[in-house]
Amino acid sequence: MAFESNEQAKAYWRENIRLMLSLLAVWFVVSYGFGILLVDVLNAVHLGGFKLGFWFAQQGAIYVFVALIFVYVFKMNALDKKYNVHEE
Amino acid sequence: MDLQTMTYLVVGLTFALYIGIAIWAKAGSTQEFYVAGGGVHPVANGMATAADWMSAASFLSMAGLIAFMGYDGAVYLMGWTGGYVLLALCLAPYLRKFGKFTVPDFIGDRYYSQTARTVAVICAIFVCFTYVAGQMRGVGVVFSRFLEVDITTGVIIGMGIVFFYAVLGGMKGITYTQVAQFIVLITAYLVPAVFISIMLTGHTFPQLGFGAELTGSPGVTVLDKLDGLTTELGFSQYTDGSKSTIDVFFITAALMVGTAGLPHVIVRFFTVPKVSDARISAGWALAFIALLYTTAPAVASFARLNMIDTINGSDGQGTLYAERPDWIKNWEQTGLISFSGATESQEASGAAGAAMAEQGVMFYSGDERNNMKVDRDIMVLANPEIANLPNWVIALVAAGGIAAALSTSAGLLLVISTSVSHDLLKRNLMPDITDRQELTYARVAAAVAICVAGYLGINPPGFVAQVVAFAFGLAASSFFPAIIMGIFSKKMNKEGAIAGMIVGITFTAGYILAYKGVFFEPLIANKPENWLFGISPEGIGTLGMVLNFAVAFAVSKVTAETPQEVQELVESIRFPKGSGEATHH
Numbered sequence: 001m002a003f004e005s006n007e008q009a010k011a012y013w014r015e016n017i018r019l020m021l022s023l024l025a026v027w028f029v030v031s032y033g034f035g036i037l038l039v040d041v042l043n044a045v046h047l048g049g050f051k052l053g054f055w056f057a058q059q060g061a062i063y064v065f066v067a068l069i070f071v072y073v074f075k076m077n078a079l080d081k082k083y084n085v086h087e088e
Numbered sequence: 089m090d091l092q093t094m095t096y097l098v099v100g101l102t103f104a105l106y107i108g109i110a111i112w113a114k115a116g117s118t119q120e121f122y123v124a125g126g127g128v129h130p131v132a133n134g135m136a137t138a139a140d141w142m143s144a145a146s147f148l149s150m151a152g153l154i155a156f157m158g159y160d161g162a163v164y165l166m167g168w169t170g171g172y173v174l175l176a177l178c179l180a181p182y183l184r185k186f187g188k189f190t191v192p193d194f195i196g197d198r199y200y201s202q203t204a205r206t207v208a209v210i211c212a213i214f215v216c217f218t219y220v221a222g223q224m225r226g227v228g229v230v231f232s233r234f235l236e237v238d239i240t241t242g243v244i245i246g247m248g249i250v251f252f253y254a255v256l257g258g259m260k261g262i263t264y265t266q267v268a269q270f271i272v273l274i275t276a277y278l279v280p281a282v283f284i285s286i287m288l289t290g291h292t293f294p295q296l297g298f299g300a301e302l303t304g305s306p307g308v309t310v311l312d313k314l315d316g317l318t319t320e321l322g323f324s325q326y327t328d329g330s331k332s333t334i335d336v337f338f339i340t341a342a343l344m345v346g347t348a349g350l351p352h353v354i355v356r357f358f359t360v361p362k363v364s365d366a367r368i369s370a371g372w373a374l375a376f377i378a379l380l381y382t383t384a385p386a387v388a389s390f391a392r393l394n395m396i397d398t399i400n401g402s403d404g405q406g407t408l409y410a411e412r413p414d415w416i417k418n419w420e421q422t423g424l425i426s427f428s429g430a431t432e433s434q435e436a437s438g439a440a441g442a443a444m445a446e447q448g449v450m451f452y453s454g455d456e457r458n459n460m461k462v463d464r465d466i467m468v469l470a471n472p473e474i475a476n477l478p479n480w481v482i483a484l485v486a487a488g489g490i491a492a493a494l495s496t497s498a499g500l501l502l503v504i505s506t507s508v509s510h511d512l513l514k515r516n517l518m519p520d521i522t523d524r525q526e527l528t529y530a531r532v533a534a535a536v537a538i539c540v541a542g543y544l545g546i547n548p549p550g551f552v553a554q555v556v557a558f559a560f561g562l563a564a565s566s567f568f569p570a571i572i573m574g575i576f577s578k579k580m581n582k583e584g585a586i587a588g589m590i591v592g593i594t595f596t597a598g599y600i601l602a603y604k605g606v607f608f609e610p611l612i613a614n615k616p617e618n619w620l621f622g623i624s625p626e627g628i629g630t631l632g633m634v635l636n637f638a639v640a641f642a643v644s645k646v647t648a649e650t651p652q653e654v655q656e657l658v659e660s661i662r663f664p665k666g667s668g669e670a671t672h673h
Contacts, residue, residue: 002665013662020177027173031166036337039159043327049299049309054327057162058154058385059295062169062378069176069371070160077364085663087362 007087012083019075023068031061091479092236098483099490102272103249106265106494107288110253113261118510120260128263130365134372136263139270139491140499141168141347141373142380143219144226147492152467154388155395158318159329161388163219163336163626167343169374169381174348176370180357182575184366185661189358190503191351191567192511198574199582199653202516204458207589209511209636211566212351213504218559219352220500224545226493230469232422239548246494247542251639254498255503255534262498263359274379276488280472280481281383284390287475294386308390317396320404320453328391332616338627345633346560349568352503361666391467394474399452406444406451415473424463425470482517497541505534558600561625565592565632573640575662578655580640583647588640589612596632600625 003009034042035057042053050059080086089097128136146168154161159408186194192212196205224243231242253261278294285297289310301309324330331339347353356373357366401407409427419425419667428445438456445459454459469489472482509530514521521529573580573588603614603625612618614625623631660666 002663007661009663016662023177024173027170031170031340033336034339035162035166036333039333041661047299048296049301049311050328051311054159054311055299057159058165059298059382061166062382065169065173066371066375066378068173069367069374072177073364073371075368076367080364080664083663085665087364087664 003083006024008083012085015079016076019072019079023072025064027068030056030064061076089479091482094479095483095486096489098480100453102268102487102491105268106249106253109265109268110257110261113257113264116385118523118530119360120258127361128359130360130369131357131372132267133263133360133369134272135376136266136359136374137369138352138380139266139273139495141377141496142273142492143496144223144230144489144493146380146384147277148226148230148468148489149465151384151387151391151471152464154385155392155467156464157316157329158324159328160331160336162329163331163339163343163386165381165385167340168347169377170340170344171347171353172370172374172377174344175353175357176367176374178575179348179354179571180366180370181363181664182661183571184357185363185664185667186657187358187667189355190506190511191354191571192507193515195567195570195585196511196515198654198657199570199585200651201582201586204570204582204586204589205511205515207586208567208570209516211593212507212511215350215559215563216352216500216504216507216545217537218513220497220504220537220541221449221544223493223497223500224541227490227497228545229465230489230493243542243545245399246490246497246545250494250498250501251535251538254501254538255531258500258530258534259359262502265498266495270292270376270493272491273488273495274376275485276491277380277387278383279484280475280477281387281390283477284471284475285386288390288393294390295382297388307596310393313472314389314393317393317404318454321396321400321453322483322665323453324393332622334622335616335619335624335627338623338630341629342564342627342629342633343560345568346562346564346629349563349566349571350559351507351563351567352499354501354571355503355506363667387468387471391471391474393463394471395467395651396452398474399450406449409450412450413474415470418473419466419470422466422541424466426461428459428461477518501534501537501541503529503539508537510531521602545569558597559597561600561629561632562593564629565596565636569633569636569640573637575658578658579650581644581647581650584640584642584644587643588636591639592632592636595635596629597629598634 001013034053039053039057042056043051045052047055077086150164153164183194188194188197190212192205192208195208196202210609224246227246228239228242231245233239238580253265257265281294282292284592285291285294288302289297290303291297291300298310301307302313305313311327318326319323329336357369360366360369398413399407415426421581428441428452438458441459444451444457450460451457452462469485472485509526513529514526569592570585570589573585599620602611603618604610616622616624620628
């Protein structure tokens with residue numbers, strides 16, 4: 001067991017799951033929320049020459065996806081260090 | 089220099105580069121052959137993954153599809169990128185820690201069952217062959233248009249190149265070749281997009297030009313103009329689309345989840361040295377993919393606008409067929425664009441269109457005035473010609489299309505050969521073979537797979553386009569839930585997982601077959617009124633996935649608990665420490 005105790009292992013996993021779920025919530029909101037379910041509402045707003053809903057569906061969601069992965073990597077590396085389960 | 093010579097030169101140079109890399113990166117062991125020795129840098133792996141992922145379909149067809157679908161094209165844009173978030177957060181790091189070569193390896197070990205492994209191998213091989221046949225066809229089409237050889241010769245040249253570096257280099261050769269192919273294909277995609285964006289809007293970045301005002305008519309944006317034109321011409325409004333919300337939702341989800349469950353994508357994350365590298369390389373992969381995927385909708389809107397403008401003329405009254413531009417002449421020969429006044433077989437949509445055709449006037453619309461047939465597959469390839477870009481740009485696009493098709497085929501062929509030599513022979517039928525023998529079998533399997541793929545490319549079964557929905561639907565409804573539950577639920581046992589996979593696949597395959605036929609006449613007409621909850625066959629994999637999860641949990645509740653050693657295995661893949669290189673058993 002790489003963790004100092006069972007509690008440590010549980011706490012690490014809990015924090016990992018919480019981070020994953022909160023990032024997935026953002027993932028869901030920008031694509032399925034803004035890009036699909038709320039697209040007509042957001043289309044009333046303009047972002048430059050784009051209708052906002054259309055922009056999320058064809059541009060914005062993709063940028064957010066990329067950002068989400070890098071945030072996850074950064075936070076997970078910190079979490080691994082905190083619980084001392086990172087790789088050498 | 090004329091286009092022909094230029095194209096030979098550019099394509100020839102890229103081929104020389106790929107072969108050079110293959111010789112440099114020859115594989116000496118199964119570990120190098122399957123996972124490139126597990127020593128690929130995450131940025132390089134990200135590029136290779138991106139090239140592997142972006143197929144002839146992404147490069148050649150996607151922008152054309154979006155150009156004709158408008159807003160609805162978002163299902164591909166979000167569907168084929170959003171899956172990487174799932175991969176990075178829910179799959180890649182854990183599968184890397186697990187440390188084996190293949191997806192069937194994980195399924196077989198995690199669910200302590202040869203049956204589960206065999207089901208996974210069959211799915212993997214099926215999904216990959218479906219895909220690879222389309223790629224070889226893509227190579228053939230590019231060759232036949234730009235090098236003026238017939239499709240068969242084109243496919244054989246493509247097979248030869250892939251054979252050389254996939255069989256010789258295995259994953260190591262493929263990975264480094266794909267890095268080069270990524271650079272070729274992304275340059276080829278961006279250069280014409282930037283040119284056209286500057287011409288139309290004055291913006292260097294197509295992503296911005298797409299939402300900017302047209303230089304030709306100040307105050308009118310690209311999208312306003314398109315919305316106006318599409319409405320006036322009787323199409324559905326460009327930024328609105330025509331699919332129902334529920335269908336867009338389900339198709340996007342099926343493509344996302346399918347992406348995260350495709351074996352040739354997952355295997356990429358076994359090639360990096362560490363768990364943390366698996367996470368970051370998913371990030372790099374998506375960043376590189378996003379370069380093309382955020383450009384594609386811009387290319388789509390520019391192409392649609394340019395095409396309407398050239399055919400209908402700037403006054404929107406149609407133009408004379410006798411004075412048609414060169415690109416129409418070139419593409420007429422392939423049959424992908426035609427004018428009903430010039431061909432006897434093709435009727436105009438209505439009286440108005442036919443009347444104009446009588447006078448030799450071309451008109452393109454979504455109503456009775458239409459007298460043109462335009463195949464959406466030509467949009468990317470014809471786009472530089474429509475915009476009158478220099479020959480070297482057109483040659484570059486040809487090389488890019490070939491790079492996209494070759495890189496994806498090579499990745500798929502490797503998964504097929506690994507499935508045969510490793511999952512089927514080593515782990516099932518002939519457990520006693522040595523590493524060296526296994527490597528030989530892997531090479532033989534790759535060679536056979538290339539020949540089968542080439543045959544399918546030359547004699548494409550009529551259902552190639554239809555089975556793409558199959559590949560994603562099957563991956564979404566089988567692999568994805570099985571892997572997710574394998575990682576996140578220690579209680580999930582073999583009975584639950586197998587029952588879930590079988591129900592998910594049967595439901596999804598049954599639904600697609602019922603509406604699409606594939607091998608026989610469809611049982612039910614493929615129309616929105618007939619669909620279950622209004623979900624098209626393209627999106628049904630999402631429902632199949634939900635069923636898989638539900639059945640798996642129900643069955644696991646009433647059957648024997650997961651053995652202790654498997655629960656410990658699951659514990660051990662949940663943190664990075666102690667990950668070795670991807671290994672044998």
